Amino acid sequence: MTPNTDQPHAAPERKGPEGLGAVDRAGHILFTLAAHPQGIGLAELSRETGITMTTAHRLLATLRKRNLVRETPDGLQALGAATLVLSGAFLDGLDVRSEARPFLVSLRDETNETCHLGVLASPQIVYIDKIDSTRRVRMVSQVGGTGPAFSTAIGKSFLAYASTEVLDNVLRETNSRRVEAVNAVALQATLTQDRSRGFSTDLEENEPGICCVGAPIMDSSGRVVAGMSVSTPRERFDLAGLDRLGANVRAKADEISRTLGYRKPE
Numbered sequence: 001m002t003p004n005t006d007q008p009h010a011a012p013e014r015k016g017p018e019g020l021g022a023v024d025r026a027g028h029i030l031f032t033l034a035a036h037p038q039g040i041g042l043a044e045l046s047r048e049t050g051i052t053m054t055t056a057h058r059l060l061a062t063l064r065k066r067n068l069v070r071e072t073p074d075g076l077q078a079l080g081a082a083t084l085v086l087s088g089a090f091l092d093g094l095d096v097r098s099e100a101r102p103f104l105v106s107l108r109d110e111t112n113e114t115c116h117l118g119v120l121a122s123p124q125i126v127y128i129d130k131i132d133s134t135r136r137v138r139m140v141s142q143v144g145g146t147g148p149a150f151s152t153a154i155g156k157s158f159l160a161y162a163s164t165e166v167l168d169n170v171l172r173e174t175n176s177r178r179v180e181a182v183n184a185v186a187l188q189a190t191l192t193q194d195r196s197r198g199f200s201t202d203l204e205e206n207e208p209g210i211c212c213v214g215a216p217i218m219d220s221s222g223r224v225v226a227g228m229s230v231s232t233p234r235e236r237f238d239l240a241g242l243d244r245l246g247a248n249v250r251a252k253a254d255e256i257s258r259t260l261g262y263r264k265p266e
Contacts, residue, residue: 025051026059030068030079039076096217096226097129099259103252104131107230110248114231116141116212118154122166123173125155125227141231147206150174150182153214154227156200157253160191161216161224167191199246200227204234211237213246215253220261228253 028049033040042060046053060077063069067082100117108115108131117129124146149155149170159167167188175181194200202212214229230249238245 022059025049025055026063029056029059029063030083033069033077033079037078039072039074039078041076045077096256096260100217100226100228100256101129101131103256104129104228107131107228107249107252108133111230111232111245113236114141116154116229116231117226118147118152118229119226120149120155120158120224121146123149123170123177125149125152125158128226135236148174150187151202151206153200153202153212153229156191156194156202157214157216157227157229158224159187160195160200161218197243197246198250201242201246202229203237203239209234213242213249215246215250216257217253218257218260218262220263222262225260226256228256 028051029045032045032048040048042053042056045051046056049056051059060069064071064080067080070078070080072078096119097117104115104117112133112135114133115131116127118125118127120126125148127141127143127145127147130141130143147155149159159170162170171182171184171187199213199215202210202214204211206212210231211234212229212231214227216224217226217228219225228249230245
């Protein structure tokens, strides 16, 4: 039977620089350049990536057309300005509330206690999301509600990583509203401990009968952008299990941080 030559033929998969393999190689080049912000020579780039100099040269020329790669005055290869467009679009598309919600739900399901997400609005924290416990006795709070940064678990998780300027501002504004001033030395000691262990506590400091454990959420630059906490009525709070609960809250916060692009320093 004579084959029908009018039927279209599927294009063969290209495995060279023009095919799908080029995407993987181009990605490898971009990540390698990211590890060398000041630039890297073509020969060294070839060695690190395992891509031949000829192929690397061809891919770099294509990436330069899209401004993803540039050549420095010293003739080195470095990331181009268009990578800022891509990273900016990624960051602009992130919504910490939507990214955090599945982890808040997971933490609530594991503890069956009320979980909060909050941000700092000095000298207060503002709750931007809440997942309620299914128990009859639960935390009375609401999205949009506030609490003092210095005495809440979420607030202290911010302050533990805050600059001296931010901490001083919180203390100044807080003390201007209180009859009894916050002891800055005692607070600093608490924040140092919180940073060391990775989580913060509020053991009825903010509200009688309520104990909270919180941890910070960081963005791609390492800046704390939010905090999450689990809140428990005093009669259900297990002080002996504090470290275990704290580690759980911190693990959830770390997962959210990773979705926001944070990577712990090596």
